[in-house]
Amino acid sequence: MSNPFIKPFQYERIPIKQDNNEKKRKRVDNWLATTRRIWSYLKVHKRLLLLVVLMIVLSSALSLLGPFLIGVAIDEYLMVSQTTGLMSLLILLVVVYIGHALTMWLQHFWMIGIAQRTIYTIRTELFNHIQRLPIPFFDKRQHGELMSRMTNDIENVSNTLNSSVIQIISSVLTFFGILAVMLWLSPLMTLITISVVPIMVFGMKWITKRTSIFLSNSRKH
Numbered sequence: 001m002s003n004p005f006i007k008p009f010q011y012e013r014i015p016i017k018q019d020n021n022e023k024k025r026k027r028v029d030n031w032l033a034t035t036r037r038i039w040s041y042l043k044v045h046k047r048l049l050l051l052v053v054l055m056i057v058l059s060s061a062l063s064l065l066g067p068f069l070i071g072v073a074i075d076e077y078l079m080v081s082q083t084t085g086l087m088s089l090l091i092l093l094v095v096v097y098i099g100h101a102l103t104m105w106l107q108h109f110w111m112i113g114i115a116q117r118t119i120y121t122i123r124t125e126l127f128n129h130i131q132r133l134p135i136p137f138f139d140k141r142q143h144g145e146l147m148s149r150m151t152n153d154i155e156n157v158s159n160t161l162n163s164s165v166i167q168i169i170s171s172v173l174t175f176f177g178i179l180a181v182m183l184w185l186s187p188l189m190t191l192i193t194i195s196v197v198p199i200m201v202f203g204m205k206w207i208t209k210r211t212s213i214f215l216s217n218s219r220k221h
Contacts, residue, residue, distance in 0.1 A: 041118045048110055055107035056166060060173040062100035064181060069093045107166055115161035122154060
């Protein structure tokens with residue numbers, strides 16, 4: 001067992017600063033500063049992150065290429081009963097889907113490793129910080145809030161790094177890729193299709209605004 005667990009009060013104690021009313025009302029809403037704080041931990045793995053982004057780009061491109069090749073096979077071969085070159089197209093299609101599965105596996109494997117090492121560093125720093133705090137600090141704060149910071153908040157960061165980062169980048173790249181292919185195939189159908197996007201965005205905001213209230217209440221209790 002490590003020394004911090006054997007001697008929990010071996011660190012230099014941090015004095016408590018009295019917060020004024022303005023600081024008490026202040027919430028952590030500066031997402032840009034939060035992003036920079038998280039990046040300070042992630043930048044240690046910049047090379048591996050670059051590989052993750054590269055795999056996301058490749059997987060997004062391959063996910064678009066697969067359905068496109070299927071459309072070509074149907075329109076130019078099956079519909080006209082053309083068999084010459086069909087086998088080569090099918091082999092290419094198999095290679096595309098194997099490459100897509102491989103790039104998906106690699107990006108998740110590397111990103112989970114980055115996330116776990118980052119969370120380990122954050123938990124270690126937070127634990128060492130708590131060990132330096134004086135006893136009155138814990139008397140003036142609710143135990144549930146402290147436990148939430150130690151467990152729930154860090155777990156949310158872990159989930160975000162494990163999956164949300166990849167999903168956001170992949171979704172953005174796939175969206176613009178699909179939009180480009182649709183515009184190339186049929187601009188009119190593209191305009192009709194994207195006309196429902198503002199309705200979906202408004203609906204998502206409406207739902208998120210109301211569900212976030214229940215999520216916040218559940219964390220407080």
